[in-house]
Amino acid sequence: MAQDLVDGLLIKARSHLPPPSEPLGKLSKRDRKGVAVIKLKNPPVNSLSLEVLTEFVISLEKLENDKTFRGVIVTSDCPGIFSAGLDLTEMCGKSQAHYAEFWRAVQELWLRLYLSNLVLIAAINGVSPAGGCLISLTCDYRVLADNPKYNIGLNETLLGVVAPSWFKDTLVNTVGHRTAERALQLGLLFPPAEALRVGMVDQVVPEDQVHSTALSVMAQWLAVPDHARQLTKSLMRKPTADRLVKQRDADIQYFLQFVSRDSIQKSLRMYLDKLRQKKG
Numbered sequence: 001m002a003q004d005l006v007d008g009l010l011i012k013a014r015s016h017l018p019p020p021s022e023p024l025g026k027l028s029k030r031d032r033k034g035v036a037v038i039k040l041k042n043p044p045v046n047s048l049s050l051e052v053l054t055e056f057v058i059s060l061e062k063l064e065n066d067k068t069f070r071g072v073i074v075t076s077d078c079p080g081i082f083s084a085g086l087d088l089t090e091m092c093g094k095s096q097a098h099y100a101e102f103w104r105a106v107q108e109l110w111l112r113l114y115l116s117n118l119v120l121i122a123a124i125n126g127v128s129p130a131g132g133c134l135i136s137l138t139c140d141y142r143v144l145a146d147n148p149k150y151n152i153g154l155n156e157t158l159l160g161v162v163a164p165s166w167f168k169d170t171l172v173n174t175v176g177h178r179t180a181e182r183a184l185q186l187g188l189l190f191p192p193a194e195a196l197r198v199g200m201v202d203q204v205v206p207e208d209q210v211h212s213t214a215l216s217v218m219a220q221w222l223a224v225p226d227h228a229r230q231l232t233k234s235l236m237r238k239p240t241a242d243r244l245v246k247q248r249d250a251d252i253q254y255f256l257q258f259v260s261r262d263s264i265q266k267s268l269r270m271y272l273d274k275l276r277q278k279k280g
C-alpha cells in the first residue's frame, strides 16, 4: 500500500490489497486493485483552503497519470465532517490577487473532478454543506452515512451569497431543475433520507458500511470497459464543463466584483462570527 501524506490532504493510494484489519465486504481481491482513496484531512472541519484545493488537484492529476489506478473513493478523515465547504477565511478581507488565485483553484478542482476519467465514488461520512456537497456532486456515485446530523446541500443563499452557475448546473444535472431551483433558493441542507429521496445521493447506508459499500459500487463501475464508460461520461458532462471553460476569466472577474462588495464581505464576516460564537 502506497501512502502519501500531503499538507491538509491524506491520500491513501492503494494498488494492492488493504491490510487485513479492513473488512473486505463482498469484494474479491481483484475488485480492490486499482482503487485509490483520497481522504480529506484538514481539521477541524475540512474546509477547502487554497492549499487543500491545490493539493487535491495535484493528487488527482497524479492518479489520472498513473495507469495503475482506475477509480478513486473520495472521503474524509475528520470525524462527522465530510467537508465544511470553501474556506470562508479565504474570501474575507484578502487582496484581489488572492481572491483571483483562490477562485481559479476552485474552478480547477471542479473541472478536474467533473471531467475525471477515473471512476469517482464519494463515501460521505459527515456533514457536507456548499463546496463539500459540490465535491460529492462531481463524483459518479454518492454513498451517504445514515446519521441525522449528516446534512448535505448547497446552502449558499443562507450565507448571503449565490451559488455560481456551474455549481447550479452540477446540481441540476444530478437532481433535475425543479428540485435544484427549490434547494438553491432556500439553501436547503437535506438529512440523509431526504437527500436520497430527491436524488442528491444514490445510497444511504449505516455509517460503518459506507466504505465497504463504496468499494462494492466501485467494483460494479469498474466492470464496464474504461473507454466506453469514459466517452459516455464525457458525452454527459462536457457540455456543462465547456460552459465554464469558455468563460473562466469572466467568471473570475465576476467573483472578484461579487466578493469585494461591502455587503458580501459583511455577510461573510457575520456568518463566520456566528460560527465562532456558537461555542461560547
Ligand SMILES: CCCCCCCC/C=C\CC(=O)SCCNC(=O)CCNC(=O)[C@H](O)C(C)(C)COP(=O)(O)OP(=O)(O)OC[C@H]1O[C@@H](n2cnc3c(N)ncnc32)[C@H](O)[C@@H]1OP(=O)(O)O
Pocket: 044, 045, 047, 081, 083, 084, 085, 086, 087, 088, 089, 127, 129, 130, 131, 132, 155, 156, 159, 161, 162, 163, 164, 165, 251, 254, 255, 258, 259, 272, 275, 276, 277, 278, 279
Ligand atoms: C462567480 C459567482 C460568485 C459567487 C460567489 C459565491 C462563492 C461561493 C460560496 C460558497 C461556497 C462555500 O462552500 S462557502 C462555505 C459554506 N459552508 C458552510 O456553511 C458550513 C459552515 N460550517 C458549519 O456549519 C459547521 O462548522 C460544521 C457543521 C461544518 C461543523 O460544525 P462543528 O460544530 O463541528 O464545528 P464549528 O462550527 O465549531 O467549526 C469549527 C471551526 O471551523 C470554522 N469553520 C467552519 N466552517 C468553516 C468554513 N467553511 N470556512 C472556514 N472556517 C470554518 C469555525 O468558524 C470554527 O472556527 P473557530 O475554531 O475559530 O471558532
